[in-house]
Amino acid sequence: MILRRTCKQASHLVLQAEDTVLPIKEKLALRLHLWACTACTRFSSQVRLMRQATARWRHYGDDSSGD
Template sequence: MTPLRRTCKEAAALLVAREDRELPLADRLALRMHLFACRACPVFARQLRIMRNAMSQWRHYSDEA
């Protein structure tokens, strides 16, 4: 496997990991290339973003609103 080529499973792991930390340059490039070429992984990335935003709103929710 080439250094910048990732499987969907590896790309999903990188998507989750980037929620907690900054990825190294090689992983960021590999992820970007994979997301460009794959049909399913961008959907998963969008779902992660929606969940992150929902959790952020839930954390800041108050009954006073």
């Protein structure tokens, strides 16, 4: 199948999607893979969590609450 991706390819796409917009074909292939693969879905969630935590950490010292 033309949209079938391995876990290695899907992991690469998850990471690539953090930096750039994926082409529609790759976005669809990734979605299909994540629909069927629990491990890659978990990896995608972990990457999203790390991105959110890093963003919060980056702004951690920005709060000038008068300390």
